[in-house]
Amino acid sequence: MELTFIDIIRRALDEEMDRDAAIYLLGEDVAAGGAFGVTKGLVDKHGTNRVKNTPISEAAITGMATGAALCGLRPVLEIMFIDFATLAMDCLVNQAAKYRYMSGGQLSVPMVVRTQVGAAGGAAAQHSQSLESWFIHVPGLIVVAPSSPVEAYGLLKSAIRLSDPVLFIEHKRLYAMKEDLPEGAGPLPIGQARVARAGKDVTIIVYSAMVRTALAAADNLAKEGISCEVIDLRTLVPLDIETLLKSVTKTRRVVIAHEAVEVGGVGAEIAARLGSLAFEELDAPIVRVGCPFAPIPFAPELEKALLPGSREIEKAVRELIA
Amino acid sequence: MTDLSLKMLHRFYEQLWQIRFFEGHVQRLAASGEVPGFPHLSTGQEAVAVGVCANLTEGDMLFSGHRAHGHVLAKGSDPYATFCEVIGRQDGLCQGRGGSMHLVDVSTGMLGATGVVAGNLSLAAGAAWAAQVANKEKIAVVFFGDGATGSGVFHETLNLAGLWQLPLLFVCENNGMAEFTGREEHSDVAKVSAFAAPYGISAQTIDGNDVLVVNAAARSAIQGIRAGSGPYLLECMTYRMAGHYVGDAQHYRSKEEMATMKEKDPIERLRLHLLAKGDSAEELEAIMQRVKAEMTAVVDRARKAAHPDPATVMDYVYSADFPGREENAKWN
Numbered sequence: 001m002e003l004t005f006i007d008i009i010r011r012a013l014d015e016e017m018d019r020d021a022a023i024y025l026l027g028e029d030v031a032a033g034g035a036f037g038v039t040k041g042l043v044d045k046h047g048t049n050r051v052k053n054t055p056i057s058e059a060a061i062t063g064m065a066t067g068a069a070l071c072g073l074r075p076v077l078e079i080m081f082i083d084f085a086t087l088a089m090d091c092l093v094n095q096a097a098k099y100r101y102m103s104g105g106q107l108s109v110p111m112v113v114r115t116q117v118g119a120a121g122g123a124a125a126q127h128s129q130s131l132e133s134w135f136i137h138v139p140g141l142i143v144v145a146p147s148s149p150v151e152a153y154g155l156l157k158s159a160i161r162l163s164d165p166v167l168f169i170e171h172k173r174l175y176a177m178k179e180d181l182p183e184g185a186g187p188l189p190i191g192q193a194r195v196a197r198a199g200k201d202v203t204i205i206v207y208s209a210m211v212r213t214a215l216a217a218a219d220n221l222a223k224e225g226i227s228c229e230v231i232d233l234r235t236l237v238p239l240d241i242e243t244l245l246k247s248v249t250k251t252r253r254v255v256i257a258h259e260a261v262e263v264g265g266v267g268a269e270i271a272a273r274l275g276s277l278a279f280e281e282l283d284a285p286i287v288r289v290g291c292p293f294a295p296i297p298f299a300p301e302l303e304k305a306l307l308p309g310s311r312e313i314e315k316a317v318r319e320l321i322a
Numbered sequence: 323m324t325d326l327s328l329k330m331l332h333r334f335y336e337q338l339w340q341i342r343f344f345e346g347h348v349q350r351l352a353a354s355g356e357v358p359g360f361p362h363l364s365t366g367q368e369a370v371a372v373g374v375c376a377n378l379t380e381g382d383m384l385f386s387g388h389r390a391h392g393h394v395l396a397k398g399s400d401p402y403a404t405f406c407e408v409i410g411r412q413d414g415l416c417q418g419r420g421g422s423m424h425l426v427d428v429s430t431g432m433l434g435a436t437g438v439v440a441g442n443l444s445l446a447a448g449a450a451w452a453a454q455v456a457n458k459e460k461i462a463v464v465f466f467g468d469g470a471t472g473s474g475v476f477h478e479t480l481n482l483a484g485l486w487q488l489p490l491l492f493v494c495e496n497n498g499m500a501e502f503t504g505r506e507e508h509s510d511v512a513k514v515s516a517f518a519a520p521y522g523i524s525a526q527t528i529d530g531n532d533v534l535v536v537n538a539a540a541r542s543a544i545q546g547i548r549a550g551s552g553p554y555l556l557e558c559m560t561y562r563m564a565g566h567y568v569g570d571a572q573h574y575r576s577k578e579e580m581a582t583m584k585e586k587d588p589i590e591r592l593r594l595h596l597l598a599k600g601d602s603a604e605e606l607e608a609i610m611q612r613v614k615a616e617m618t619a620v621v622d623r624a625r626k627a628a629h630p631d632p633a634t635v636m637d638y639v640y641s642a643d644f645p646g647r648e649e650n651a652k653w654n
């Protein structure tokens with residue numbers, strides 16, 4: 001049966017809650033289904049004790065999830081938009097990420113923060129950002145960014161079972177995407193990138209919704225005789241550098257694409273790592289594709305003008321090959 | 323208040339001195355460069371720590387802030403391991419990873435101090451929530467200064483604690499100062515306890531320099547919380563006899579103010595109380611000397627403790643089940 005991204009996340013949460021009584025959901029309107037309906041109906045099965053609506057207090061609810069995680073619960077917190085994680089930064093960056101280290105390993109924070117990124121439909125500058133690079137900068141956090149419903153199912157299950165805080169980044173343009181959940185699907189490995197399409201001329205490194213975009217670009221480029229290898233990172237921390245190096249050694253050319261602002265983005269980090277680890281393997285400079293250095297605009301034609309898509313990836317690849 | 327045994331009163335007296343001497347050593351060694359970072363002393367505020375913690379069990383969960391030495395000791399942590407942590411040694415509570423502002427001792431329920439003002443409040447609420455869902459009689463306690471009330475998360479947490487009826491004791495140590503400025507420059511709300519009522523939380527402002535007053539108020543608040551009556555805010559009016567941090571020249575304090583310090587000293591006040599109850603000055607002097615000698619021995623031992631091995635610097639960033647562990651260790 002085909003399930004949407006939203007349905008599949010809900011199923012993963014439901015199954016994990018069945019498996020482990022320590023899992024609690026909390027967030028704004030989660031018992032009411034959440035802003036996107038991800039948690040719809042879970043309260044009916046698991047009760048208001050385990051599926052808790054909270055006030056609009058991002059700082060305090062993130063702190064509460066962290067404090068509860070220190071004391072035996074495994075909270076899954078929803079921050080409705082990653083733009084609002086700004087209000088929870090003290091807890092995420094100063095407390096949750098560092099607790100294990102600062103306590104000399106006495107405590108850990110098994111918490112998942114589900115949040116949502118991306119521009120779509122005029123959500124504009126404060127509901128569209130892709131802020132993931134801020135979090136890969138913080139030791140102690142794990143950052144997961146699935147690219148499809150089935151991927152999200154397996155990665156969320158794994159994230160929930162880890163002992164350290166995970167930022168689980170969903171993309172709003174993927175929410176309606178449908179896939180069959182294969183029989184026997186289970187947790188997927190954290191920290192292992194996936195070759196989403198094998199190729200030999202160029203490696204395109206992507207994650208989250210950009211994987212779908214890169215696959216479309218690869219299709220188009222194939223018609224021109226350019227063979228692209230598309231790598232879905234799946235997790236930004238830990239970063240599977242081995243898989244990237246293997247691919248780069250084969251293709252000798254790299255494009256890194258993300259919807260986030262190009263400056264200071266995940267691509268900058270990967271480019272630097274590959275540049276120092278695989279300099280000899282590269283036939284051309286690493287190229288990044290990302291958002292120009294501007295906020296996400298409101299008007300649809302402006303939004304479209306700003307967002308990098310398959311056209312930008314194709315252009316980058318063609319220039320690399322030329 | 324009057325039903326306290328002499329044994330209990332002597333225990334308080336010991337504990338107050340224990341904290342005072344502990345921090346005296348911190349101050350002394352900081353001056354000679356042996357204490358990394360900037361430790362904050364609770365000198366003058368010890369009665370709050372001792373009076374509150376006397377009513378806690380090992381299972382109760384404690385959170386504190388940047389001025390935490392007293393709370394940690396009063397909750398029962400080993401002074402040696404605590405001192406080792408403050409001077410950054412391997413035998414420290416956190417193996418030298420935390421230091422003065424980030425003391426954690428799971429064995430006593432001291433679940434964490436934080437160097438970010440007000441950063442501990444919501445964590446304590448989370449711990450209280452965990453206790454609530456586990457249906458245990460455990461409670462969470464959080465110590466914070468009056469300065470924390472200017473932070474949004476203080477209000478968010480009060481709201482949530484009241485709304486969810488969390489088993490949580492908020493203890494405000496109102497020393498009238500936040501760093502170098504007085505409360506009047508931070509808020510027109512003079513009493514911190516006034517913030518509680520709008521959120522449906524019971525509260526009281528008490529003399530925080532009288533350990534007997536603190537003990538009695540904490541006892542009744544904690545009994546109520548354990549009985550299920552929800553959170554409570556205890557505002558303890560106190561006085562920071564030391565600077566904001568070790569090395570603070572305290573230009574903002576007048577000579578007159580400094581001269582009146584002794585009257586506020588919680589140790590002196592308990593001493594006078596005990597004398598009035600019939601203890602002899604010699605007896606009390608003997609208790610003080612014993613604690614002093616014990617603490618000196620602890621500090622001498624701690625100063626000889628091993629420093630952490632630099633090769634272990636990447637330990638504890640992530641848990642054992644973190645898939646990127648090996649890769650992470652390579653950074654070093």
Ligand SMILES: Cc1ncc(C[n+]2csc(CCOP(=O)(O)OP(=O)(O)O)c2C)c(N)n1
Pocket residue numbers: 388389437438439440466467468469470497499500501566
């Ligand atoms: C969020 C934050 N802002 C500023 C500081 C710097 N700072 C450290 S202690 C302090 C004053 C805190 O006053 P109060 O909460 O009353 O506690 P006290 O120092 O009086 O014990 C400040 C501003 C900090 N640690 N955290």
